[in-house]
Amino acid sequence: MGSRRVTNRHSACRPLTRPFMSRALLPVYALVLVCGAAAPLLADSADTVAAGLGARLDSALRVAEESGFSGVVRVERGGALLLRKGYGLADRARRIPFDDATVVQIGSNTKDFTLVALLRLAQRDRVSLRDSLGKYFPAAPADKRGITLQQLVEHRGGFPIGLGGDFEVMTREQLLQRAFATPLRAQPGAREIYSNTGYAILAAVIEQVTGKSYDEYVRDDLLAPLGLRSTGYLLPRFAPDRMAHGYEHGEDRGNTLLKPHAPDGPWWNLRGNGGMLSTVEDMHAFYRALFEGERLLPLKARGDRFDPTAPVALAGSDLVHFFLFERLPRAGIEIIIATNSAEAPAPMIRDAIAPVLGLPTVRGRATEAPAAAPVGAKEPPAAVAALLRDLFSTINAGDSTALVQVIAERFEPTDGTPAEQRVARLQQMHGRLGLLTPTAMWLDADGAVNVAASTSNEGPATFTFSVTDATPPKIRSLRVMVGG
Known part of the structure; x- marks a missing residue:
């Protein structure tokens, strides 16, 4: 669940977006009601826009809002709150606006809770x-x-x-x-x-x-001592009208509570690595306790992790919901952004306010070099390499008819999904990443084919394909790691 990348911490490195895997071509949305006796948790909200710099940030974000941005942003400098405000709608169907109490998905930032819990143990x-x-x-x-x-x-x-x-x-x-x-x-x-x-x-x-569920242990050991009541999987008992829905090309993609899950949290492909829910204020409090004190972890218990003197940016996404935390200690700046539209993700919004704060843009990463093949790695068979080069060329051409043909002829059918739906998903990926330029191909130990590529919008990416041994070869699945 989750995008990169932009941190000096090797131990928490994760992509700037949650990986675009073959499952993203075939999303499944199911309604799951969370019921029980406890009252849903509601939180008070109060927009804050400080005069001067805060007002300039708000002006830039209102321009972004007019272009489709919806989400919530929190910015501090020198310990002073410059801006904490929601923009656009968290739930378009019910016309519920974003505010600082809106519950958002934090994607791969879930991993920080897992790591802190482990280090405390x-x-x-x-x-x-x-x-x-x-x-x-x-x-x-x-x-x-x-x-x-x-x-x-x-x-x-x-x-x-x-x-x-x-x-x-x-x-x-x-x-x-x-x-x-x-x-x-x-x-x-x-x-x-x-x-x-x-x-x-x-x-x-x-x-x-x-002997506890992950959700229960994180609540008891990390969240409750900090007074954080709006973070977790299921136990906070989030009120439905506080939940941000995700949107892609105008379609409501829901949120994690509207997807299938176990009685005690998400199913295990997501547990501990993504899918947690929180608010920008809770996330600020968590990271402040982690980086600016020793209440959660003494410095000696961290090793080289969570260094309070190092700049860090931690991001997560399912390619619809985006979450970004950035901390620049020398400049005294902290930025937290949560967005719910695939067309206006958090990195884009971060770039919209970067000039106001005197910061470089994230999208400058598009000039970074993509990954190289590991030393000694084997090249894929010539027929497989040709197949993948043809696929990238077809995606870049933007010809939907040609894509339909490639999918019909060179993808292994697995579930009866219409070719047009697969085409739409590949085109959406192309729209987000931009021009795809493969630079290296190699085989993994299990026979999967990795393709390193540069993207014109999001910097380096690695595409991993599962390919059949048939003649001619066919593609079983695709997953994408953005930012390495």
Whole structure:
């Protein structure tokens, strides 16, 4: 669930958007009602626009609002609140406006809660980052038994980015079974491969050690001591009229509470790695406690993580909802942006206010070099390379007729989804990323084909394809990591 990238912390590196995976071509939306006896949590809201710089920020954001931006923005400088205000509609059908109390999806920023929870357990000697998976899961196979929690934290466990759709019904046991049966993409510790699966496994460790659900443990150990009542999966009992809906090309994509989930939180492709809900004020309080004090973690318990002196930007998205936290300690600036429109994502809004704050734009990253093939990596067969080059050329051409033909002839049918729907999804991806320029191709350990590319809008990206061994080869699935 989640976009990059722009941080000095290797341990929390995640893409600027939540990966655009094959599941994004086939979204499933289902209504799930959250019921119970407790009263829904409501929060008071109060827009703040400071005179001078705050008013200039507000002016830039109102211009963005006129062009389709909807979301909430919070900006501080030197400890003074410059702006905290909502723009546009959080729920278009019911005409509910955004405000600072609107509940938003934080995407991969969920991983920060997982990591802090794990480090607090380590501080109490209940776990060690040197522990291997075999300690917690004796049935783990030989190739995965020695993977350490540290390697999972650093995305060096070798697990793939994901094991299916975010909202696929999958219990903890099923996740572990699938993860342990899936070939590793690299030898543990060999290189960084961004992995939501790795963080889901860390969430499983947290649940096993504490005897609580992930949502319950994070609430009790992290959130409640800080007085944060508007953050979590299900336990905050969010009022439906506080929830931001996501929109893509005018269509209501809902939010995580309107998608299938387990009674105690999301299913396990998402748990611990994405999908948490919060408000900009709660997220400000969480990161302030983390970076500006030792209430959550003493400096000695952090290693090289959450360095209060280093600039950091942490972002997450499902490519509809976007969340961005940026902290620039030397300039004394903190920016939090949450948006709910695929056409006006948080990085774009950050760029709209950057000149007001004297900051460079994020989209300047489009000039960054894409990833290179790992040393010693094998090239894909010539027929596969030609297939993928043809696909990129067809996407860049923007010819929907040609795309329909490519999908009909060169994609393996898996679920009966109409070719026109697949075409629309690929064109939406192209619209967000811009011109795609492949620069390298190589095979992963499990036979998947990685394609490094530059994009004209979002900087470097890595496309991972699953391709059949047939003649001619066909594409089974595609996932995309933006920003490396």
